[in-house]
Amino acid sequence: MTTPSLVLELKQVCKHFPGVKALQDVDLRLFAGEVHALLGENGAGKSTLVKVMTGALAKSSGEIYFNSQNCSFASPAAAQQAGISTVYQEVNLLPNLSVAQNLFLGHEPRRFGLIQHQKMQQQAQQLLLRFKLNIDVSAPLAQYSVAVQQLIAIARGVAMSAKVLVLDEPTASLDSSEVQMLFDVMRQLRDQGVAIVFITHFLDQVYQISDRITVLRNGSKVGEYLAADLPRARLIEAMLGKELQQLTHQAATTTPAAAELLLVLNNIAVKGSISGISLTVAQGQAVGLAGLLGSGRTEVCRAVYGVDALSQGEIQFGGRTLRLQQPADAIKAGIALCPEERKTEGIIGPLSIRENIMLALQARRGWWRYLPVKQQQQLAAFYIDKLHIATPDAEKPIEQLSGGNQQKVILARWLAINPQLLILDEPTRGIDIGAHAEILLLIKSLCQQGMSLLVTSSELEELVAFAGKVVVLRDRQKVTELSGDTMTAPHIMQAIAEG
Amino acid sequence: MMSVRYLPLWITAALLCLMFGIGGWQFDGFASLIVVSNLFSDNAFLLIVALGMTLVIISGGIDLSVGAVIALSGVAASLLISQYQWHPLLAFALILPVAALFGALMGVLIHVYKLQPFIVTLAGMFLARGLATTLSEESVAIDHSFYDAIAEFGFVLPGGGWVGASTMIFIVLLLLVIVLMHYSRFGTYVYALGGNSQSAELMGVPVARTTIAIYVLSSVLAALAGIVFTFYTFSGYALAGVGMELDAIAAVVIGGTLLTGGSGFVIGTVLGVLLMGVIQTYIIFDGSLSSWWTKIVIGLLLFGFILLQKLLSRRTALTTAARSTAHG
Numbered sequence: 081m082t083t084p085s086l087v088l089e090l091k092q093v094c095k096h097f098p099g100v101k102a103l104q105d106v107d108l109r110l111f112a113g114e115v116h117a118l119l120g121e122n123g124a125g126k127s128t129l130v131k132v133m134t135g136a137l138a139k140s141s142g143e144i145y146f147n148s149q150n151c152s153f154a155s156p157a158a159a160q161q162a163g164i165s166t167v168y169q170e171v172n173l174l175p176n177l178s179v180a181q182n183l184f185l186g187h188e189p190r191r192f193g194l195i196q197h198q199k200m201q202q203q204a205q206q207l208l209l210r211f212k213l214n215i216d217v218s219a220p221l222a223q224y225s226v227a228v229q230q231l232i233a234i235a236r237g238v239a240m241s242a243k244v245l246v247l248d249e250p251t252a253s254l255d256s257s258e259v260q261m262l263f264d265v266m267r268q269l270r271d272q273g274v275a276i277v278f279i280t281h282f283l284d285q286v287y288q289i290s291d292r293i294t295v296l297r298n299g300s301k302v303g304e305y306l307a308a309d310l311p312r313a314r315l316i317e318a319m320l321g322k323e324l325q326q327l328t329h330q331a332a333t334t335t336p337a338a339a340e341l342l343l344v345l346n347n348i349a350v351k352g353s354i355s356g357i358s359l360t361v362a363q364g365q366a367v368g369l370a371g372l373l374g375s376g377r378t379e380v381c382r383a384v385y386g387v388d389a390l391s392q393g394e395i396q397f398g399g400r401t402l403r404l405q406q407p408a409d410a411i412k413a414g415i416a417l418c419p420e421e422r423k424t425e426g427i428i429g430p431l432s433i434r435e436n437i438m439l440a441l442q443a444r445r446g447w448w449r450y451l452p453v454k455q456q457q458q459l460a461a462f463y464i465d466k467l468h469i470a471t472p473d474a475e476k477p478i479e480q481l482s483g484g485n486q487q488k489v490i491l492a493r494w495l496a497i498n499p500q501l502l503i504l505d506e507p508t509r510g511i512d513i514g515a516h517a518e519i520l521l522l523i524k525s526l527c528q529q530g531m532s533l534l535v536t537s538s539e540l541e542e543l544v545a546f547a548g549k550v551v552v553l554r555d556r557q558k559v560t561e562l563s564g565d566t567m568t569a570p571h572i573m574q575a576i577a578e579g
Numbered sequence: 580m581m582s583v584r585y586l587p588l589w590i591t592a593a594l595l596c597l598m599f600g601i602g603g604w605q606f607d608g609f610a611s612l613i614v615v616s617n618l619f620s621d622n623a624f625l626l627i628v629a630l631g632m633t634l635v636i637i638s639g640g641i642d643l644s645v646g647a648v649i650a651l652s653g654v655a656a657s658l659l660i661s662q663y664q665w666h667p668l669l670a671f672a673l674i675l676p677v678a679a680l681f682g683a684l685m686g687v688l689i690h691v692y693k694l695q696p697f698i699v700t701l702a703g704m705f706l707a708r709g710l711a712t713t714l715s716e717e718s719v720a721i722d723h724s725f726y727d728a729i730a731e732f733g734f735v736l737p738g739g740g741w742v743g744a745s746t747m748i749f750i751v752l753l754l755l756v757i758v759l760m761h762y763s764r765f766g767t768y769v770y771a772l773g774g775n776s777q778s779a780e781l782m783g784v785p786v787a788r789t790t791i792a793i794y795v796l797s798s799v800l801a802a803l804a805g806i807v808f809t810f811y812t813f814s815g816y817a818l819a820g821v822g823m824e825l826d827a828i829a830a831v832v833i834g835g836t837l838l839t840g841g842s843g844f845v846i847g848t849v850l851g852v853l854l855m856g857v858i859q860t861y862i863i864f865d866g867s868l869s870s871w872w873t874k875i876v877i878g879l880l881l882f883g884f885i886l887l888q889k890l891l892s893r894r895t896a897l898t899t900a901a902r903s904t905a906h907g
Contacts, residue, residue, distance in 0.1 A: 136781060157783035172781045174774035176841035181767055186783045194762040220584065236782075 084111035086148070087243055087275045088133070088164070093142030095125075095132055095299075102128040104300045105142070110244065115266060115276045117286045117307070120296035121319055121373060121538040126279050127169060129296065130248050133277075134166045135159040147243075157186070163242035167233045169249045169279075175222035180204035182221050183236050207235050211261055227254055234262060238269065245269065246277040251285060263289050281373045283312060295319055316372075316577045320540055320569075339363045341396075342532045343501055345384070348393030353379040354556045356393075361501065366523060366533040368547035370540060370572050376556035377536040378420055381505045384534065385417040386410040398500065411444065416494035420505040420536075422483065426490045429479035433471060434460035436478045436489050441496045463492035468518060484515025491522065502526065504535045508542060520546060540569040552576060584842060587835025587887060591850045594880075598857045606864045616740030618856040623745035624649065624804040624811065625826055626852050630756045631800035632827040633848040637760075638793050639773040639840025640696035644685065644703035645801035645827060648678060649820035651711040652805030657719035657815030667725045674802055681707070682798025686791030700794075704824070711817040718816040721809060729810050745807045752800070756845050769793060773840025829877055830855060833884050837891075854880070 088110040095103040103125045110116055120126050131137040133144065135153030144152050146162060153159035156166070173182045180201045181188075188195045189203065204217040211231045221229060230250065237245050247266075251259045266276055266289060278290060286293065286307065293310060295302040295318040302318045310318075343361040348354070354376040361367045369377045382388045384395060386404030395402045397413055404410050407417070419425035428436055437460050442451055451459075460474040467488040471481060478489055487507060494502055504523070508516045523533060523546050537543050543550055549563035552575040560575050562568075603610025619626070628645050635642045652674050659670035681703065688699045733743035760766035768789040771779040780786050809815055834851030836843025859873045 155783075156781050157785060160783045166781070168781060172775075172778040174771050174778055174782070174841075176774035177767065177770055181770075182782075185767060185771060185779075186764065188764060188767065190764075194758070195764065195767070197762075 084113055086110070087112050087146070089145040090129075090133065091143045091145070093129070093132060093144065094140045095128055095137065096140045102299050103132065103139075104298075106296065106299070106301045107304075108133075108294055108301070109304065110275045110277065111292075112243070112275050113270050113273045114291040115270055115278050115289050117290035117293045118277055118279045118296065119281075119286065119293060119315070119319055120302075124296040124319070125299040126296055127248060128299075130166060130168075130246055130277070130279065133159075134164055134246060136166075160186070160240055164244040164246065165237045165240035166246040167237040167248060167250055169252070173221055173229060173233055173236070176220060178218050179208075179215065179221055179224070179232055180217040182232060183207060183217070183239060185236075187240065207239055208232070210238070210265055211235055227258060230254060231258065231262070234265075238265060242274075244275045244277070246279075248279045249281070250278075251280055251282060259285065283315065286315075287312070313574070313577050316573055320538065320573060320576075339365065342398060343384070343534070344396040345380075346394045346396065348383060348395065349391050350379060350383050350388045351391040353388070354383065354553075357553075357558045358393075359551050359558065359561070361532045361534055362548070363532055364527055364530045365548040366527050366535060366546050368543035368550040369534065369536040369553060370543055370550050371553035371559075371576060373538070374556075375553040375576075377553055378505055379556065380553070381417060381419075381503045381534065381536060384410070384501075385415060385503060408443075411440065411497070411499075414500035415503065416440070416497065416499035416501070417503040418487070418490050418494065418505060418507055420509065422486055422490065422509075427478045427486050430477050432475045433464070433469065433478055433481070433489050434474040437463055437474075437492045437496060440493045444497055459496060460492075463489075463495065467492055467522065482515070484519070487515070487519060491519070495526075499531070501532045501534065504533060506536055506538065508537065508539065540572050543572070544569055585835075586891065587884065588844060588847045588850070590884075590887070591834055591847060591854060595850055595854045595857060598854065598861060602857065602861045602864060609860070609864055612736045612738040612740035614860060616736055616742055616746065618853055618860065619746040619749065620741065620743050620811075622852050622856045623749045624808040624820075625823065625830070626749050626849060627752055627804040627807060628801050628823060629827040629830045629848045629852050630752060630845060631797035632824070633831050633834070633836055633843060633845050634756070634760070634769055634793055635696070635797045636828070636831050636836050636838060637773045637840055637843045638769045638790070639776065640689065640790075640793065641700060641828070642685075642703075642794065642797045642801075643697065643700040643824050644681075644707055645797060645804075646820040646823035646825075647704045647707035647711065648681065648798055648801035649805035649808055649823060650815075650817050651707045651714075652678060652802035653809050653812075653815035653819055654711045654714050654719060654817050655815070656806055656809055657721045658714055660721050660723050661719055667723055671806055674806070675799055678798045678802030679795045682795040683791050685798070686794035689794065690787050690790040708817070715815075715817060718814050720814045722813075726810065726813060743810075745810050748803070748807060752803070753845065753849065760845055765789065765792065770841060773837075773842070775841075826855070829881055832888075833877075833880055835884075837888055838885070 086109060090106060090108040092105045092107065093103055094105060106125070106129060108129070118126050118129065128137065132139045135156050135158050139152060143150055153162065177185070183204045184200050189199045190196060201217050208215065208217065213228065213231055215224065215228065221232065234247065234250055237247065250262060254262065270276060280286060290307045292304065293307050293315065294304045295315070297319060339362040341360050342363050345357055345359050347356050347358050349356055357380060359367065369380060371377050379388065383390060386407045386409050395404065397415070402413055434456055438451065438456050445451065457474060463469065464471060464474060469485050469488045471485065478486055481489065507519055520542060523535065527533060535543065535547065544567060549561060550567050550572055551561050552559045552572060554576060562571055562575070599610060628649065632642060632645065655674050656667070656670050659665040659673070660667050685699050685703050688694050689696050729744045733741055735741055760769065768779070768784045771784050772786065772789060776786060808819060830851035831843070831848045832838060833854060834843070834847030834849070836847060855877055858876050862868045862870055862872050
């Protein structure tokens with residue numbers, strides 16, 4: 081094998097959003113003719129890195145070398161022109177255009193400046209045959225299933241790519257035979273000298289196809305490894321935090337043995353997602369949910385909060401069986417949820433901090449019992465002070481706050497109705513270190529006051545610090561439950577990795 | 580097999596034939612080439628404006644300024660010709676680039692500052708209408724040999740219809756726009772922007788250039804419509820074309836173009852304008868109905884078509900919803 085040449089190199093790339101450092105001094109080396117897996121937990125910065133690399137986002141600092149030339153792409157079009165094409169995580173095609181138009185948008189075969197539709201459709205047909213897709217390429221894309229659309233997106237990337245092909249979670253909606261087909265094409269391209277960046281959270285697939293692995297965590301590079309030299313356990317260690325191993329088990333908020341059970345999940349399942357999950361949360365106990373992305377953490381939270389309907393099993397809450405048809409039922413019972421997707425499911429951006437805090441309380445009072453503005457202001461001021469929300473005043477639109485402060489506002493929203501069970505889905509994701517610690521302290525003090533919590537987190541260190549017990553999920557099923565002396569980060573990691 | 584995409588188009592075409600049939604059955608001389616050719620020549624300016632509007636709406640935007648641009652270009656042309664003794668062609672050669680600049684300005688505002696096309700073109704509408712009125716509050720008559728020649732230019736159809744300069748200009752423009760929309764990259768980009776501008780950008784569509792070009796085209800076509808309107812009236816008037824942007828939008832929607840963008844055909848818009856024209860002709864032939872009945876029928880048609888759009892887009896929404904839930 082000849083020595084591979086460096087195609088793309090990122091040096092000390094940083095990307096800052098207001099209040100968040102999404103990427104911190106990230107290096108990445110990409111060689112011709114290799115499949116390079118880019119790994120990391122949710123929020124580690126993979127997608128941001130891809131966007132910076134391909135011109136969809138401007139970097140804040142650092143350097144990008146393409147074929148040893150210092151360059152930075154002003155737009156995805158510029159990157160494509162240079163020979164870097166990208167298949168983004170969500171299918172980013174145009175449902176209203178035909179399959180052929182989607183495949184060749186911007187690169188249509190032309191004669192005298194006019195698009196040759198027939199030629200384009202023939203080429204499209206041929207291209208898709210590589211993926212064993214024999215479909216009508218003149219039909220609008222919207223007519224096809226997500227899996228087919230995903231393959232078309234990949235085929236577009238393949239057709240465009242001269243040197244670098246970036247695949248961001250391409251296999252999420254493919255079944256195993258489609259995945260193998262994709263891998264065949266990837267191997268073909270690799271042998272032709274194309275450099276492929278492959279992002280996924282399916283570790284099996286990483287080992288099937290990758291030559292080299294770069295791991296990101298919290299926006300920083302953890303390391304670059306040859307896939308063959310990196311055992312799976314060490315990979316997970318790198319993804320979830322290497323320093324964990326040295327951590328000793330911290331004294332968690334232990335629950336008195338006599339504490340009553342508040343929440344009992346009895347073998348619950350949701351059609352198409354989690355199955356057969358049982359767990360209990362006692363009064364004043366914090367229970368952690370651990371597992372990789374896609375393991376079913378978020379789905380459990382959603383089921384308990386009444387977002388997704390149960391297909392099996394039951395939820396007992398305070399001794400009674402709950403029938404949840406919608407989140408409002410859960411709120412009425414005394415259950416609250418801070419969702420993982422803060423921006424889209426948590427905050428109402430243009431509304432002020434005060435209005436965001438008031439939402440849940442006002443909803444519970446009913447709209448015709450309006451809370452006087454004066455009282456609202458007092459309440460908002462109380463929580464701004466109590467949770468140390470950094471803002472000049474309560475009337476600032478919440479979208480102008482940093483991630484950590486937004487999270488505190490959402491916490492305040494639920495504290496205002498004093499729920500019995502507070503579900504926190506990744507409460508510390510994407511927020512800075514200071515706010516991070518404050519939120520952890522808050523969780524502890526809430527437990528001491530008798531509130532029960534169900535918390536998911538990718539940061540095991542964090543879970544171990546406050547949880548009375550940790551439930552480990554894998555493949556949307558419960559694997560084990562750890563508490564007391566066995567509840568250590570390495571143990572949890574082992575439970576996540578096995579299988 | 581008929582695709583759902585073409586359904587509104589077929590419905591409009593069927594309605595047009597139906598109206599024509601009813602008219603022909605009730606009145607002598609309704610189903611004749613004279614009526615058909617008059618439909619084109621009486622509505623040439625609206626047809627031309629509606630071409631541009633179709634482009635804008637397919638791209639997911641809207642252009643409210645076109646009615647005012649028609650007035651401005653008409654007034655400017657008649658002033659230059661009558662008061663300043665310019666040759667009409669010279670006047671047109673000045674007006675069209677200025678209109679292009681006007682459209683470019685709106686496009687830049689829409690793209691660079693991410694402003695709503697609705698509000699930007701509303702501002703453009705006030706600006707153009709105000710400018711036109713400042714130039715002349717009175718109607719300005721045009722008396723020039725070139726205009727007389729234009730009026731005589733054309734040929735007679737068998738059966739007595741007349742194809743004049745305005746109709747010919749429209750047909751040339753129609754062909755150009757069809758080629759542009761379906762055989763050029765620009766056309767695909769317009770559809771792409773209307774489909775999903777974010778995806779389009781990620782797929783490498785030059786969004787800035789395309790957006791600006793769309794509004795330039797719309798303004799230029801509106802200015803051309805204003806010029807064609809002066810062929811029709813032999814004058815320029817600052818209050819001409821009031822509400823014509825709305826007629827154009829109505830024609831586009833009746834022609835089957837989705838107001839949300841991404842889907843539609845120029846030819847549908849032509850059918851839309853003709854349908855509106857046939858309804859008007861029918862009412863004129865009838866003689867007993869108030870001409871406002873045209874508006875009532877168009878109102879009802881619009882309701883019907885937006886309802887149809889909603890039903891069709893709900894079908895596509897189902898497939899897109901399935902895509903967006905793919906998150907672990």
